[in-house]
Amino acid sequence: MDIGIIGVGNILMQDEGVGPKIAEFLKTQYFFDPEIEIIDGGTLGLDLLPYIEKFKKIILIDIVDFHKEPGYIKILKGEEIPPYLKTKLSVHHVGVQDLLEVARFMGVMPEELVLIGIQPETIDLGLDLSETVAGKISELVNEILKILNDWGIKCVLQSHQK
């Protein structure tokens, strides 16, 4: 298993929880062939290092400040990622930025790293996503599935599996 999907963020902070929520959604709704690993990365930074080292290809899902309208989605690859982490929306972004810098210094960066970011609407205390971001879940999932398809992974809805 050399492909990992890591959803990062804090599920107690509304839209900030979109990463872990997507991870949970993929885990419960899809089968992947060959198998991939899906991780609820929570808000942790360096604790995710073993995963960064373990996978050859990684998709990170997180909120990002693109200075665009809430719900805006953008896919960033490799070197495009760090500049976007400089604008911190959340405390956990400090951790993610450190994580990637440490991984680079240690020489354990994956061959391919993709960040699927979404502009949040609200990151106040609360368990539910904003309607705007909740309405983008299927679009986010589709973007992930497209990338996985490009990487040769078959993604099948569990409800379609006989």
Add this chain to the structure above:
Amino acid sequence: MARLVIDPVTRIEGHLRCEAVVSDGKVKDAYSSCTMWRGIEPIMKGRDPREAWVFVQRLCGVCTTVHAIASIRAVEDALKIKVPRNADLIRNLIMANQCVQDHVIHFYHLHALDWVDVVSALKADPAKTSELAKSISSWPNNSTTYFKAVQDKLKAFVERGQLGIFSNGYWGHPAYKLPPEANLMAVAHYLEALDWQKEVIKMMAILGAKNPHPQTFLVGGMAIPVDPESQNAINAGTIAALNKYADMGIEFVEKIYIPDLLAVASFYKDWANYGGNKNFLACGEYPDANGKLWLPAGIIKNKNLKEIYPVDHKNIMEYITRSYYTYSKGDKVGLHPWDGETTPNYTGPKPPYEYLNVDGKYSWGKAPRYEELPMEVGPLARVLVAYASGHKEVKEVTDMVMKKLGIGPEALFSTLGRTAARGIIAYVTAYKIKDFISELATNMKNGDLKIANTEKWDPKTWPAEAKGMGWHDAPRGALSHYIVIKNKKIENYQMVVPSTWNLSPRDHKGQRGPVEEALEGTPVADSKQPLELLRTIHSFDPCMACGMHIVEVKEE
């Protein structure tokens, strides 16, 4: 007179900010302000107490397990549930492993660069670095070739202009005292610590079934079976794996962390003069089979190591006189967390602002006080209380550290003492992990496989109303959760976290919080590069320590 502002991550919530008044090259006064959580009640109220830990463990991005532990203990206290020994042992293992890992990571990745000049390491002679390393430790990675390779790696990093993790340092600052060789050795161990930590946290994945955010906690015990006959339980193979990670912990702390700590500290002994506090609270940790705590609980007042007072949570009151909240009985009173209120009342300047209004309310953190006194919590509190109580292992290691540095116990009340205490606790805890594993293995051998007490799992067995509290002496310090249960649901939930103690603002009497107090008298060689302030602030391992890499300095 200059007002220095250290504001790590200005655009986000949840940050720590310090403002220091500097005159004649010294800190005259300081204010610490933070945006902690504005109370968790909105999320917790009305929930099932048994699932509280699932939510609270997500509160903090750094200490994933600690809130889960304090939460289940609070519920167990409220419902008077006695946990089986095996569950306590597994919790002890999770807590102790987290503690050792956290302290190593803190030292190397959040604190060392306040003492170690990374750029100076480029000037080091690898052969001399090798001699230095051999003289202080038997750790095998100590050859000239090895240090040359680390130096080349660092050089490549610097030449690409991508300092990355090292980009926010005050390299070349006159307060850096280590010779280039010691700096290079520390950089090498910075890298080794990263390699080490990504291995040892696998113990969490075994015991927590998942990391980050373990999922085996359970009110009444643990949700992980213990069964030597089963593949899917803690069995003989698991015990062997646990022992392997425990040995890695001991080896790293004994052969790298402690020798480095002593080597670095020997150049900074003047830091025994700065950063101290008078009052300390340790809540104790690691229950033994009789419920007695291996590291003792206790209160130290006014630096007096001759008298240790017992800890009673009923003496804790939270004040909001200088915090952005309001109480229904007025802002001068203190409230015990069971009666805690979290009603925001922001009276500060409109962001973005240059300075806090330090004459009024200035922090989102409340000011917890024990018998009306501010208390420092954390490794130094733990070491001082254990040392003064005659704790065998702590006394032995503390005496060794003091002897090697040529200092006495009075020197411990300082930034140097706090940083040394973290190493001392990591050292004794790394060894203690072996005892926990061996006790668990013995229980399994004797057929004691009990892991959860489910007598009170059914809410029908609960009283109509119950109150409980859970302590956990987490790596950063004493953490406590308070729960009020009414009609099987959470009525009130409050937490007093270590950073709330340490970073608290002034209180109803105008008494400073521990970090504010500790900063007074700190020398500042260059007000544009307040490295010395960071040394003391970081030594507390503030919750936002990682954020403190990013520093913005303004001067009046």
